[in-house]
Amino acid sequence: MILQADNPAVEVHDLTVMYNKKPALWSVDFSIPGGTLAGIVGPNGAGKSTLIKAMMQLIPASSGYVKLFNQSLDSVRNRVSYVPQRESVDWDFPASVMDVVLMGRYGKRSLLSRLTKADRQIALDSLKKVGMEAYTGRQISQLSGGQQQRVFIARSLAQEADLYFMDEPFAGVDATTEKAILDLLLTMRKEGKTILVVHHDLQSAKSYFDWVIMLNTRLVAAGPKEDVFTPELLGETYGGKLPLLMNVGELAARKDFPVRE
Protein backbone atom coordinates (compact mmCIF):
# COMPACT_ATOMS: atom_id res chain seq x y z
CA MET A 1 0.00 0.00 0.00
CA ILE A 2 1.98 2.97 -1.25
CA LEU A 3 0.03 6.11 -1.98
CA GLN A 4 1.98 8.90 -3.64
CA ALA A 5 1.37 12.50 -2.69
CA ASP A 6 0.14 15.29 -4.93
CA ASN A 7 2.35 18.33 -4.52
CA PRO A 8 5.11 16.44 -2.64
CA ALA A 9 7.61 18.24 -0.39
CA VAL A 10 9.64 15.01 -0.13
CA GLU A 11 10.17 12.34 -2.79
CA VAL A 12 12.28 9.26 -2.18
CA HIS A 13 12.96 7.05 -5.20
CA ASP A 14 14.32 3.51 -5.08
CA LEU A 15 16.56 4.33 -2.11
CA THR A 16 18.90 1.54 -1.00
CA VAL A 17 21.47 1.94 1.77
CA MET A 18 24.03 -0.71 2.72
CA TYR A 19 26.23 -1.04 5.79
CA ASN A 20 29.05 -3.53 5.17
CA LYS A 21 27.19 -4.99 2.18
CA LYS A 22 24.10 -5.60 4.27
CA PRO A 23 21.01 -3.58 3.32
CA ALA A 24 19.54 -1.32 6.02
CA LEU A 25 17.10 0.11 3.47
CA TRP A 26 15.98 -1.70 0.37
CA SER A 27 14.51 0.11 -2.64
CA VAL A 28 12.40 2.50 -0.63
CA ASP A 29 10.01 4.66 -2.62
CA PHE A 30 7.51 7.17 -1.22
CA SER A 31 6.48 10.79 -1.17
CA ILE A 32 5.05 13.17 1.40
CA PRO A 33 2.69 16.04 0.65
CA GLY A 34 3.74 19.56 1.62
CA GLY A 35 2.27 20.95 4.84
CA THR A 36 1.95 17.52 6.43
CA LEU A 37 2.90 16.15 9.82
CA ALA A 38 4.16 12.71 8.84
CA GLY A 39 5.39 9.82 10.98
CA ILE A 40 7.88 7.05 10.28
CA VAL A 41 7.16 3.91 12.30
CA GLY A 42 8.80 0.50 12.41
CA PRO A 43 10.65 -1.79 14.86
CA ASN A 44 14.18 -1.24 16.20
CA GLY A 45 16.70 -1.64 13.41
CA ALA A 46 14.04 -1.04 10.72
CA GLY A 47 16.17 1.66 9.10
CA LYS A 48 14.23 4.71 10.31
CA SER A 49 17.31 6.72 11.35
CA THR A 50 19.16 5.46 8.28
CA LEU A 51 16.37 6.79 6.07
CA ILE A 52 16.56 10.26 7.60
CA LYS A 53 20.37 10.31 7.48
CA ALA A 54 20.32 9.26 3.83
CA MET A 55 17.80 12.00 3.05
CA MET A 56 20.18 14.48 4.72
CA GLN A 57 23.12 12.97 2.76
CA LEU A 58 24.91 12.13 6.01
CA ILE A 59 25.41 8.60 4.70
CA PRO A 60 25.74 7.52 1.08
CA ALA A 61 23.01 5.66 -0.77
CA SER A 62 23.99 2.72 -2.99
CA SER A 63 21.07 3.48 -5.28
CA GLY A 64 18.18 5.86 -5.62
CA TYR A 65 17.72 9.55 -5.06
CA VAL A 66 15.82 12.04 -2.92
CA LYS A 67 14.13 15.26 -3.95
CA LEU A 68 13.11 17.94 -1.48
CA PHE A 69 10.78 20.60 -2.86
CA ASN A 70 11.50 19.04 -6.24
CA GLN A 71 15.23 19.83 -5.93
CA SER A 72 18.36 18.22 -4.55
CA LEU A 73 19.24 18.81 -0.90
CA ASP A 74 22.15 21.06 -1.91
CA SER A 75 19.81 23.57 -3.54
CA VAL A 76 17.44 23.76 -0.58
CA ARG A 77 19.71 23.10 2.37
CA ASN A 78 18.76 26.23 4.29
CA ARG A 79 15.09 25.27 4.08
CA VAL A 80 15.73 21.89 5.73
CA SER A 81 16.36 21.12 9.39
CA TYR A 82 17.39 17.86 11.08
CA VAL A 83 17.12 16.77 14.71
CA PRO A 84 19.27 13.65 15.25
CA GLN A 85 18.29 10.78 17.52
CA ARG A 86 19.47 11.71 21.00
CA GLU A 87 21.72 8.68 21.46
CA SER A 88 23.74 9.62 18.38
CA VAL A 89 24.86 12.98 19.78
CA ASP A 90 28.03 13.67 21.79
CA TRP A 91 26.58 15.49 24.78
CA ASP A 92 29.99 16.04 26.39
CA PHE A 93 30.80 18.60 23.72
CA PRO A 94 31.57 21.83 25.61
CA ALA A 95 28.84 24.28 24.63
CA SER A 96 26.15 26.22 26.43
CA VAL A 97 22.46 25.85 25.69
CA MET A 98 22.51 29.24 23.92
CA ASP A 99 25.55 28.21 21.81
CA VAL A 100 23.76 25.08 20.66
CA VAL A 101 20.60 26.93 19.66
CA LEU A 102 22.61 29.67 17.91
CA MET A 103 24.19 26.95 15.76
CA GLY A 104 20.75 26.82 14.13
CA ARG A 105 21.33 30.36 12.88
CA TYR A 106 24.71 29.86 11.16
CA GLY A 107 23.11 28.44 8.03
CA LYS A 108 21.29 31.74 7.58
CA ARG A 109 24.50 33.79 7.65
CA SER A 110 27.44 34.00 5.32
CA LEU A 111 30.75 32.82 6.73
CA LEU A 112 32.08 36.26 7.41
CA SER A 113 29.01 37.91 8.85
CA ARG A 114 28.47 37.70 12.57
CA LEU A 115 25.37 36.59 14.36
CA THR A 116 23.20 39.58 15.16
CA LYS A 117 20.94 40.60 18.00
CA ALA A 118 18.04 39.36 15.89
CA ASP A 119 19.66 35.90 15.74
CA ARG A 120 19.93 35.88 19.53
CA GLN A 121 16.29 36.89 19.84
CA ILE A 122 15.21 34.08 17.50
CA ALA A 123 17.32 31.61 19.53
CA LEU A 124 15.74 32.82 22.76
CA ASP A 125 12.22 32.64 21.29
CA SER A 126 12.97 29.07 20.17
CA LEU A 127 14.08 28.15 23.69
CA LYS A 128 10.87 29.67 25.06
CA LYS A 129 8.81 27.50 22.72
CA VAL A 130 10.29 24.38 24.35
CA GLY A 131 10.25 25.84 27.88
CA MET A 132 14.05 25.98 28.20
CA GLU A 133 14.65 29.75 28.33
CA ALA A 134 15.81 29.53 31.97
CA TYR A 135 18.83 27.43 30.94
CA THR A 136 20.60 29.59 28.34
CA GLY A 137 23.98 29.62 30.13
CA ARG A 138 23.98 25.96 31.22
CA GLN A 139 26.41 23.49 29.62
CA ILE A 140 24.48 20.94 27.54
CA SER A 141 26.36 18.12 29.30
CA GLN A 142 24.69 19.26 32.52
CA LEU A 143 21.11 18.81 31.35
CA SER A 144 18.78 15.84 31.75
CA GLY A 145 18.06 13.73 28.69
CA GLY A 146 14.64 15.28 28.16
CA GLN A 147 16.08 18.78 28.52
CA GLN A 148 18.81 18.03 25.97
CA GLN A 149 16.14 16.83 23.59
CA ARG A 150 14.23 20.10 23.99
CA VAL A 151 17.39 22.15 23.33
CA PHE A 152 17.96 20.24 20.11
CA ILE A 153 14.39 20.91 19.04
CA ALA A 154 14.95 24.62 19.84
CA ARG A 155 18.07 24.61 17.64
CA SER A 156 15.98 23.17 14.84
CA LEU A 157 13.23 25.79 15.32
CA ALA A 158 15.85 28.55 15.22
CA GLN A 159 16.71 27.47 11.67
CA GLU A 160 13.30 28.70 10.49
CA ALA A 161 13.21 25.96 7.89
CA ASP A 162 10.29 24.76 5.77
CA LEU A 163 11.00 21.05 6.14
CA TYR A 164 11.95 19.30 9.38
CA PHE A 165 13.30 15.79 9.91
CA MET A 166 13.09 14.81 13.57
CA ASP A 167 14.45 11.46 14.79
CA GLU A 168 12.43 10.46 17.88
CA PRO A 169 11.82 13.94 19.30
CA PHE A 170 9.47 12.46 21.90
CA ALA A 171 11.94 9.88 23.24
CA GLY A 172 12.69 10.36 26.92
CA VAL A 173 10.50 13.41 27.49
CA ASP A 174 7.72 13.52 30.07
CA ALA A 175 4.02 13.61 29.15
CA THR A 176 3.73 17.38 29.62
CA THR A 177 6.72 18.04 27.37
CA GLU A 178 5.42 15.59 24.79
CA LYS A 179 2.14 17.50 24.67
CA ALA A 180 4.03 20.82 24.37
CA ILE A 181 6.20 19.52 21.52
CA LEU A 182 3.18 18.07 19.74
CA ASP A 183 1.36 21.41 20.01
CA LEU A 184 4.44 23.08 18.56
CA LEU A 185 4.49 20.66 15.61
CA LEU A 186 0.77 21.22 15.00
CA THR A 187 1.33 25.00 14.98
CA MET A 188 4.19 24.57 12.52
CA ARG A 189 1.98 22.48 10.27
CA LYS A 190 -0.64 25.23 10.35
CA GLU A 191 2.07 27.61 9.14
CA GLY A 192 2.59 25.31 6.17
CA LYS A 193 5.73 23.52 7.35
CA THR A 194 6.32 19.89 6.45
CA ILE A 195 7.50 17.73 9.34
CA LEU A 196 8.69 14.14 9.22
CA VAL A 197 9.01 12.51 12.63
CA VAL A 198 10.41 9.11 13.61
CA HIS A 199 8.14 7.82 16.33
CA HIS A 200 8.00 4.69 18.44
CA ASP A 201 4.60 4.62 20.03
CA LEU A 202 1.91 3.27 17.74
CA GLN A 203 -1.05 4.37 19.85
CA SER A 204 -0.05 8.02 19.71
CA ALA A 205 1.26 7.76 16.13
CA LYS A 206 -2.29 7.10 15.02
CA SER A 207 -3.51 10.36 16.52
CA TYR A 208 -0.45 12.57 15.95
CA PHE A 209 0.25 12.14 12.25
CA ASP A 210 -1.62 12.86 9.01
CA TRP A 211 0.57 10.63 6.88
CA VAL A 212 2.38 7.47 7.96
CA ILE A 213 5.41 5.63 6.58
CA MET A 214 5.72 2.01 7.76
CA LEU A 215 9.23 0.72 7.41
CA ASN A 216 11.03 -2.55 7.99
CA THR A 217 14.13 -2.35 5.78
CA ARG A 218 11.64 -2.35 2.91
CA LEU A 219 8.82 0.12 2.74
CA VAL A 220 5.67 -1.64 3.94
CA ALA A 221 3.24 1.22 3.53
CA ALA A 222 3.02 4.96 2.99
CA GLY A 223 -0.03 7.17 2.81
CA PRO A 224 -2.76 8.90 4.80
CA LYS A 225 -2.99 7.26 8.20
CA GLU A 226 -6.58 6.13 7.62
CA ASP A 227 -5.33 4.00 4.74
CA VAL A 228 -2.16 2.54 6.22
CA PHE A 229 -3.06 1.95 9.87
CA THR A 230 -4.53 -1.50 9.26
CA PRO A 231 -3.88 -4.68 11.26
CA GLU A 232 -2.44 -6.33 8.13
CA LEU A 233 0.11 -3.59 7.44
CA LEU A 234 1.02 -3.28 11.12
CA GLY A 235 1.56 -7.04 11.17
CA GLU A 236 3.73 -6.89 8.09
CA THR A 237 5.81 -4.10 9.63
CA TYR A 238 6.28 -5.59 13.08
CA GLY A 239 6.32 -9.27 12.10
CA GLY A 240 6.74 -11.61 15.05
CA LYS A 241 6.09 -8.88 17.54
CA LEU A 242 2.51 -8.57 16.39
CA PRO A 243 0.83 -10.23 19.42
CA LEU A 244 2.02 -7.34 21.57
CA LEU A 245 0.30 -4.99 19.21
CA MET A 246 -2.96 -6.82 18.65
CA ASN A 247 -4.75 -4.30 20.75
CA VAL A 248 -3.61 -1.51 18.48
CA GLY A 249 -4.63 -3.55 15.47
CA GLU A 250 -8.12 -4.04 16.82
CA LEU A 251 -8.45 -0.39 17.64
CA ALA A 252 -7.26 0.55 14.20
CA ALA A 253 -9.74 -1.88 12.67
CA ARG A 254 -12.61 -0.34 14.60
CA LYS A 255 -11.58 3.06 13.22
CA ASP A 256 -12.79 4.74 16.37
CA PHE A 257 -9.69 6.83 16.89
CA PRO A 258 -10.31 10.49 17.32
CA VAL A 259 -9.10 12.36 14.27
CA ARG A 260 -7.23 15.51 15.08
CA GLU A 261 -8.07 18.56 12.96
Ligand SMILES: Nc1ncnc2c1ncn2[C@@H]1O[C@H](COP(=O)(O)OP(=O)(O)OP(=O)(O)O)[C@@H](O)[C@H]1O
Ligand atom coordinates in the same frame (compact mmCIF):
# COMPACT_ATOMS: atom_id res chain seq x y z
N1 LIG B 1 27.02 2.81 11.18
C1 LIG B 1 26.50 1.59 11.03
N2 LIG B 1 27.27 0.54 10.65
C2 LIG B 1 26.74 -0.68 10.47
N3 LIG B 1 25.45 -0.97 10.65
C3 LIG B 1 24.62 0.02 11.03
C4 LIG B 1 25.11 1.35 11.25
N4 LIG B 1 24.06 2.13 11.60
C5 LIG B 1 22.98 1.33 11.64
N5 LIG B 1 23.31 0.05 11.29
C6 LIG B 1 22.37 -1.08 11.17
O1 LIG B 1 21.40 -0.73 10.20
C7 LIG B 1 20.09 -1.13 10.62
C8 LIG B 1 19.16 0.06 10.69
O2 LIG B 1 19.60 0.93 11.74
P1 LIG B 1 18.81 2.26 12.10
O3 LIG B 1 19.59 2.96 13.14
O4 LIG B 1 18.50 2.99 10.85
O5 LIG B 1 17.45 1.65 12.71
P2 LIG B 1 16.24 2.41 13.43
O6 LIG B 1 14.99 1.99 12.73
O7 LIG B 1 16.51 3.86 13.52
O8 LIG B 1 16.25 1.73 14.89
P3 LIG B 1 15.90 2.35 16.34
O9 LIG B 1 14.42 2.23 16.48
O10 LIG B 1 16.60 1.43 17.28
O11 LIG B 1 16.41 3.77 16.41
C9 LIG B 1 20.29 -1.87 11.95
O12 LIG B 1 20.36 -3.24 11.68
C10 LIG B 1 21.61 -1.33 12.45
O13 LIG B 1 22.25 -2.29 13.24
Ligand SMILES: [Mg+2]
Ligand atom coordinates in the same frame (compact mmCIF):
# COMPACT_ATOMS: atom_id res chain seq x y z
MG1 LIG C 1 16.78 5.17 15.05
